[in-house]
Amino acid sequence: MTNPLFRSLISLVTILFPLTAHTQDVAKGADISWLPQMEATGYIFYNDKGVPQDCFQILKEHGINTIRLRTWVNPSTDKASGHCSKEETVAMARRAKKWGMRVMIDFHYSDSWADPAQQKKPAAWEGHDFPHLLNDLHAYTTDVMTALKTGGITPEWVQLGNETASGMIYPEGSTSNWSGLAQLINKGYEAVKAVSPTSKVILHVDQGNNNARFRAWFDSARVHQARYDVIGLSYYPYWLKGNPDYTLSIDDLGRNLNDMVTRYGKEVMIVEVGGEDTRVQNTYDMLVAVQKKVKAVPLGKGLGVIYWEPQGARSWSEYGLSAWGADGRPTKALDAFLIK
Template sequence: MKKLFVMLAAVALSACAAQAPVPVKGGFAKGADVGWLPQMEATGYKFYNRQGQEQDAIAILKDHGIDTIRLRTWVNPSDDRASGHNSRDETVAMAVRAQQAGMRIMIDFHYSDSWADPQQQKKPAAWEGHPFPQLLDDVYGYTHDVMSALKRAGVTPEWVQVGNETATGMIYPEGHTDNWPQLAQLINKGYDAIKAVSPTSKVILHVDRGNDNMRFRTWFDNAQRHGAKYDVIGLSYYPYWLDGSPDYTASIDDLGRNLNDMVARYGKEVMVVEVGGEDDKVQNTHDMLVAVQRKVKAVPDHKGLGVIYWEPQGARSWSKYKLSAWGEDGKPSKALEAFLVE
């Protein structure tokens, strides 16, 4: 009986996904990474709209101009509230839900069991001890599996990241930037698996500190030299974490120059795939978001694709994270209204 129930549930999910509105692709993307959302809901966190009425978080985001949802996926994550979840099945379920709400979808492969960023790029535990040729198969097989699960659920991501903030590479130590020939091979296995399942999805390579032109030139010169395949250059921009002044006005022009240089130098599209500002400096964060969108929109030939806020709904009262765009009252702060500005 249990097996029959699971089968019926799967059929229902497929039917629901098939009937979901398919978002119109194209146009400037205004996005939110909401990987914490299922955990927040599971622990009883309540979201409220500007009128103080309890409402679905994705609906609230949409009401603030958000049209894109970014979702991370981890290989074999724990069930830790803040640093776990985001498995294949959870990511697919969230992607279906977001698409049903009319959202465009971005998938972010971390190639780890938890956070991957410039401080940590730990390979999945199940891949430990594998020789490099097997690691290449691991990347291809895992990527293909997740993409195929999305396809079965009726979701075609508009964008897919191979790695997250890979300034020093991914899947250490084999994929460290100390060994670019191997890193490029790992990247290309991810790229090939994505395109095999979803040829229309644009593949993003993502580096942090989007205002640092030399950082980006060095990284993407190496990517080009070693034949790494991709479609879009993704940037993070968090003034709070930058050396020197945390005020965005000190680095926003550098971000704009770097965006333009990336397009001119490599002929690729660009996108700010992570941005965030301090939740207790609402006006400053609002103004920063407006300025970032204007810089991306100003990229020539419409090659600036969009801006995505990282965990805007991840209220500090739940996450302890100070760069959300949500208040202690469970409502979005006015900073998020920056996405309503044209």
């Protein structure tokens, strides 16, 4: 008979080891979908020492191990609001793989930006009835996933829609028509799993500190039997009305992360985060705090944190929430991902 003390020790190791392994494997990510355009327009990236270097290498040396890539159906060639085609997405994913990074694919299901303010369906899908629209989404998702597979890429995560608090692919996929939205989500889920069964499917809502917003949305998703694996959250203190200082909302973010795990039994992930490039120390502190909240999620179900366009320097993009300076180098904010 095995010694009871020995059995207890084995049980303790069995419980603790997966949590330890998960903590070491937390995704520290960056959405760098602007990178091909930045490179094509001649932007030069410099490392901390002022030496020109591949952006991927700079990111990796700052702890980034995951790359998120948006993909649009028939995008324009506009520098800031175009590109991100299937072909460009696959090429970027292959670069990420060469640098030993994991990949997340973000289907916007649009020809350009999809977010709470706009969820315009692709022009090629306009005028199609709902059954046709379901087929459009399934075929497009299958096409992109197959292209990635052919390119040797197995995304660890695939996001269906971007910041879909009000739905996607208007009007059929609006949250005013949850039945239709759930059907669209499930068509995407089926397509992803058919090509890449191990990829985890994410549904993504903004205002990650807003528990009421998340409960309402994911309660509806449950009622209408939308299929997914991970709850994705955005967290941008800068855009929060009345409380842009992260210290006023970070605890709400932590409570919401924990509630999502408890209420729905799903894993959670901050798939977009960002802070002001003019308040570098504040952004650094915010990123450290966000990572702590994710790592503290029960049962190791906090998967990681992804910065949205940290390399998207204001001098190129006019975007004020990057982690890149006017000198072409990463700011101290990016060092937050080096924290163990």
